[in-house]
Amino acid sequence: MSAIRPAAVVVLAAGEGTRMKSATPKVLHEICGRSLVGHVLAAADELKPEHLVVVVGHAREQVTAHLAEVAPEVRTAVQAQQNGTGHAVRMGLEELGGGVDGTVVVVCGDTPLLTGETLRDLARTHSEDGNAVTVLTAEVPDATGYGRIVRDPASGAVTAIVEHKDASEEQRAIREINSGVFAFDGRLLAEALGKVRTDNSQGEEYLTDVLGILRAAGHRVGASVAGDHREIAGINNRVQLAEARRILNDRLLTEAMLAGVTVVDPASTWVDVSVTFEQDVVVHPNTLLQGSTHLGGGSEVGPNCRLRDTRVGAGARVDNTVSDGAEVGPEATVGPYAYLRPGTRLGRKGKIGTYVETKNASIGEGTKVPHLSYVGDATIGDYSNIGAASVFVNYDGEKKHHTTVGSHCKTGSDNMFVAPVTIGDGAYTAAGSVITKDVPPGSLAVARGQQRNIEGWVARKRPGSAAAKAAEAASREPEGEG
Helix, strand or coil, X not given: CCCCCCCEEEEXXXXXXXXXXXXXXXXXXXXXXXXXXXXXXXXXXXXXXXXXXXXXXXXXXXXXXXXXXXXXXXXXXXXXXXXXXXXXXXXXXXXXXXXXXXXXXXXXCCCCCCCHHHHHHHHXXXXXXXXXXXXXXXXXXXCCCCCEXXXXXXXXXXXXXXXXXXXXXXXXXXXXXXXXXXXXXXXXXXXXXXXXXXXXXXXXXXXXXXXXXXXXXXXXXXXXXXXXXXXXXXXXXHHHHHXXXXXXXXXXXXXXXXXXXXXXXXXXXXXXXXXXXCCCCEECCCEEEECCCEECCCCEECCCEEEECCEECCCCEECCEEEECCEECCCCEECCCEEECCCCEECCCCEEEEXXXXXXXXXXXXXXXXXXXXXXXXEECCCCEECCCCEEECECCXXXXXXXXXXXXXXXXXXXXXXXXXXXXXXXXXXXXXXXXXXXXXXXXXXXXXXXXXXXXHHHHCCCCHHHHHHHHHHHCCCCCC
């Protein structure tokens, strides 16, 4: 086992989080496409621990179900009564048989900004210094509510961690705080937890008391200082949730820009941790990129776009569009004001234009659906053109049906394609047609009523109206010379 690879990581996620004022457990609130506990698990996983245990308590059914979905390899331990952090860690160790040989890292499930790099530094310091316990600390501008790090004035060694509620005025002036993240010698931790008392203001077992117990037994207590105090920030309310989201989003955008992505306005661009980019992508303002969205090289997205689980091909352009589960081919154009629903696949150099909605539709290379149309449950070949205000009528009230339009077809404006129906290659359809039967290749389909003009109808039915007067005046005008 590597010297910095821990035997176990224990994640504390049993708290209720009442200050969130939510029916959703605190650790399941999301920022940048991942739950708070999900972010912590991602950071912990970078250590490649032998065991990863999450201690659950409040709403444990919801939390456990979430963990099974996002991290099925994780083990869970139950803290039925929230009797403090020391008690929670004890429950975690019991899940592992009561004690662990090697390093045990303890992290909080509500610290989404914590990075794997910082955890590796903690584990490395713990191993290299030969500590019994190493606490991750940080200096913060305002330490209110945090446990204070008390050091020996002469040696600088950590002598205690005093919770804010139990701290003296002198101790409350200290700005170095406990992050709630520790690295322990597993066997010493198990022994010390058995000695933790509950004679404090909360009547709980404080994990921080383990430091004093180990120090009193002659063991070494050390610290690893985080480079950025924001990493250790815990989330307790919606304000802190928003602050963390902003910080993480800035971190993700900075990484993207350094990798060759142009983000025109980072302040109005939001991305999930799972979004990926290639070089020379341009992201315009007011754009939200979510899920497994991937932007190909040289593509341009925005302004005013929301893309979820969408792949945008190289050199494509997507403008003022909502897309969910779609694929936009290379050099294709989408928008403005388009809605791409799941199953949409647009081919190379294809076009989905203004006020067009698509769903479960495969649209071929070079094919255009320029405006004011709905294309659902359809396959359209290459280099066809769908006229304005066309609707693929796919639902009969009980079942969905499929429409197929071939390649090099030209369909007229205001067409209704009543599925199931097939338009053959090279076929045309007339404007205003309701297509209910298959159209053979190379044919022109006309499906509309014969026009009939009833002369004098306005004068008889709307006498005295503006329309009647205009018609009468037009009838008196002399005909122009041919």
